Amino acid sequence: MTRGPILVVFPHxxxxxxxxxxxxALHARDxxxxxxxxxxxxxxxxxxxxxxxxxRETLPGIREQExxxxxxxxxxxxxxxxxxxxxxxEFENPDDLARPVLEAMRELRPARVYTYYPEHGYHPDHDxxxxxxxxxxxxxxxxxxxxxxGTVFSDAALEALxxxxxxxxxxxxxxxxxxxxxxxxxxxxxxxxxxxxxxxxDEEFRAQVEENWRNMTAKLWVYxxxxxxxxxxxxxxxEARKAT
Numbered sequence: 026m027t028r029g030p031i032l033v034v035f036p037h038x039x040x041x042x043x044x045x046x047x048x049x050a051l052h053a054r055d056x057x058x059x060x061x062x063x064x065x066x067x068x069x070x071x072x073x074x075x076x077x078x079x080x081r082e083t084l085p086g087i088r089e090q091e092x093x094x095x096x097x098x099x100x101x102x103x104x105x106x107x108x109x110x111x112x113x114x115e116f117e118n119p120d121d122l123a124r125p126v127l128e129a130m131r132e133l134r135p136a137r138v139y140t141y142y143p144e145h146g147y148h149p150d151h152d153x154x155x156x157x158x159x160x161x162x163x164x165x166x167x168x169x170x171x172x173x174x175g176t177v178f179s180d181a182a183l184e185a186l187x188x189x190x191x192x193x194x195x196x197x198x199x200x201x202x203x204x205x206x207x208x209x210x211x212x213x214x215x216x217x218x219x220x221x222x223x224x225x226x227d228e229e230f231r232a233q234v235e236e237n238w239r240n241m242t243a244k245l246w247v248y249x250x251x252x253x254x255x256x257x258x259x260x261x262x263x264e265a266r267k268a269t
Contacts, residue, residue, distance in 0.1 A: 029057035032135035032171065033101075034126055034158050036114055036150040038067040038092035039209040044176050045139055046099055047195035047202040048243035053100025054198060060103040060133055061096060062126060064154050069111035070212055087211055095208035098201060105129070114153035122157030127164055135171045138162065142175025142246050145182040162250055173248040189244035196241045 031052055035041050041049065041061050052059055066085035089106065096104050107125050109117060130138070143155040155175065162173050177186070195202070206213050224231040 027052065027055075027057065028136050029059070030133055030135045031057055031059045032062070032126075032129055032133055032138045033059060034062045034064075034138065034140045034154060036064040036109075036148075036154040037070070037111065038063060038065075038088045039070075039095070039212050040141075040151070041092075041101070042095050042099065042202070042205045042209060044141065044178075045243060046095070046205045047198055047241055048139075048193055048245075049101060050099045050198040050201040050205070051193065051195055051243075054201075058103070058133075059101045060105065060129065060135070061101050062105050062107055062129055063092060064107045064109045064114060064122070065111040065150070066106060066108075067092075067111055067212075084211065088209075091209045091211065095205040098205040098208055100201075112150060115149040117153065119153075119157055119160055122154060123161040123164070126158055126161035130161060130165060130169075130171065134169070138171045138173050139245070140173075140175055142177050142182065142186065142248065145175070145177045145186065147178035151178065159248065159250060170250065173250055174245040175248050176243070176245055186246050190247045191243075191245040193243045193245075194241070195243050196239055199238050199241055202241070 029052065031049075033041060033045065033049065035044065041063070049059055067088040068085040070084060070088060093104060096102070105125075109122070114122065138158060140158045141151040141155045143159055144152055159173065162170050174191070177183075207217060220234070224234055
């Protein structure tokens with residue numbers, strides 16, 4: 026059983042939901058303390074126009090409010106925006122990206138840190154922020170380090186990483202997860218509408234979607250950094266999990 030607190034680090038509003046929203050909702054339901062660090066306000070996001078007031082000037086504020094609403098739904102009450110520029114993280118000084126993560130770890134002393142698995146985040150911002158998280162963890166004394174776990178953007182990473190170290194059933198919080206997805210309206214409304222329309226018209230597609238909902242899982246890979254008294258790289262993820 027996972028013990029908290031949990032620190033979650035992602036670059037954009039909606040990453041927390043689309044990547045691990047189901048697992049975070051499960052943690053919140055189980056009474057764990059979850060803190061989210063969001064590096065940007067998502068000002069370079071796509072699918073603007075939902076709502077009609079969403080444009081380049083208003084989008085950052087709208088996405089910030091969407092983030093807070095999604096986190097409220099998931100049960101995350103400690104949300105911290107770091108103020109970096111969207112689509113510019115790969116050009117930031119890694120020390121600058123790592124600094125607020127390190128400060129949060131020293132303050133919160135999390136048992137676990139979740140982020141995208143380095144080099145498997147699909148997006149340059151994802152990879153830049155995950156590398157910064159690794160840098161921050163490595164700057165803690167080994168005995169103070171949390172276990173670092175990464176998620177991936179797609180199943181294509183399975184070939185490189187192998188089977189996940191943790192597979193957590195999350196269907197019990199599926200409705201909460203889907204509500205949080207809908208809260209990110211500027212980014213998901215069009216996609217949700219297309220899915221709903223197709224489900225209404227295509228019985229086979231609807232059955233497949235509902236089957237996927239019933240079998241929802243969150244997948245995590247332990248990143249090999251010495252933590253919680255483990256010496257050297259984590260050779261046995263099971264030992265890392267025991268530490269949390």
